[in-house]
Amino acid sequence: MTLSLDPTPPLTPPWEFVSRDSRRAGSSGRWVFDTALALLTQPLDAAIGESLQMIGTSAGADRAWMFEYDADHLRFRNTYEWSRGGAGSFVQDLQNVPVAIIAWLHQHLVAGQAVMINDIDALPRSAGPLRAEFLRQGNKSVLSVPMFHDGRLVACIGFDAVEMPRRWSGEIADLFSCADLIAAARYGRPQVDVVAGEASSTPDAMIYLRRANGVRGTPLSEIVGLRSSKDYTEVWLVDGTMALDLRTLTQWLGLLPAGGFVRVHRTAVVNHQFVRDVERRESGAWQLRVHELKEHWPVSRSGRAELRARLGI
Template sequence: MFDTAMLLLTRRLDAAIAGILQVIGADAEADRAWMFEYDADHLRFRNTHEWSRGGVGSFVQDLQHVPVTMIGWLHQRLVLGQAVMVNDIEALPRSAGALRAEFIRQNNKSVLSVPVFHDGRLVACIGFDAVEAPRRWSVEIADLFHCADLIAAARYGRSSIALGGEDSRAAYPALIYLRRAHGILGTPLTEIVGLRSSKDYTEVWLVDGAMVLDPRPLTQWLGLIPPGWFVRIHRTAVVNHQFVREVVRRSSGAWQLRLHDYEDHWPVSRAGRAELRAHLGI
């Protein structure tokens, strides 16, 4: 744990946490070590730091502003101060279905999660993933709890200012990470014009005219976007009401929207009209 303390004393906070994850992850023979943080209300969480062994996929950009309900089974145990060792992903209960699906997506075989508390409140979680083969960590749990205490003191305590740390309580940037031609890029929610369901995928239409086919279904997107900005105009479509340029009412009674600078019109279902009226004041 001397290395952990030295990293916190000699590096900027985010770099120190990244270094800590690398050290403890390698020592524990994990394939991935990570940290996620909760928002102030425990309604959403986001990945903040991650180390992964060479050749092992990284997912730090994927889980941003995610509803805590997705990890509800895990969260119930973390808030009680419990370390959670999942040795068999397939054996997770039905109530952990969303969490199990995420573990499978990341190709995890085993996962260890340890809560991070500050002033008696759950603020974050750190842990290990085993990807290449199932693994059981036991003696490492105590070390991980100690790391959690040091990180909590530096990141959330008064001493974080003296250490030159960043403001950990600043508002989360409203970014969604999308896989685009030049890699995974953080995209501001204000640049998303609309979303369309495409079977198990979602078409993400952007202000620059690009369309990104995202692997997350529309139902998952509904939990990521703020309802005050976005309106569900159809069971297969959601739009950012700030980009509505015109509501076209056909003689047939059908409604369509002209969005931003797009040529195509987006249809509005009968069920979507009431919410659209409320947002646009029509």
């Protein structure tokens, strides 16, 4: 008797949406326990970093990462990442970026679905900006799992496959559970009363400076102002030092939160909380004294209206 065999293997869909109540079994049983143990015994940032390394290694991923949304779901920023040697690190990128770049992905995360992309090249036209970013990072497959707290989407956790395409399956259920634990630890802790003289427990937003000798993470609250330096940007810090960043001032305008920074001149942006004095010269020109910096900063005519509004003058 001759058996007729179909030589065509089953096709893997280019992307898949997986709900929280999917019947897919968990992967190992250890992820949830190890994540909980890390969160209970270590400082929060160290615990999240260790958890990403543990689950990323166990899942055979090349990167494990987490990004967080702002309060209005208008912007997001990379916050945590583990990467296997040779995979490259991108945690310093995508800081305070409009959610529009991940709109196709975001609509499914808001609905509580994990999104597994098995074929980056096959993404629909509406996911064009997302596809371009994945290709820039060298990704071949990506798994994204939404992170909720009090019924609200607050972040996303996931895996990248760089060396070769990867289709995750049983790992998704455990990653949902790990996301719940991390969300409870990061967003569920009570805020400390600042009026009583205590600092808030909310971590300060970080932004990553690209310098010639590497990357430096800097809290946004420590940036006094920025000044254009041809194709680069001078980033002035609260301690009086200046770091030369390898991006233009125009690029920085897309990274900075609008609520705290004001463009006062085509060459200058200031954190309005550090403006000490506004000097009006006889010529009609305005200049600022910013924090403890010795040099005055210029204010153009077009920058005066927003500066007045921010300072209430």
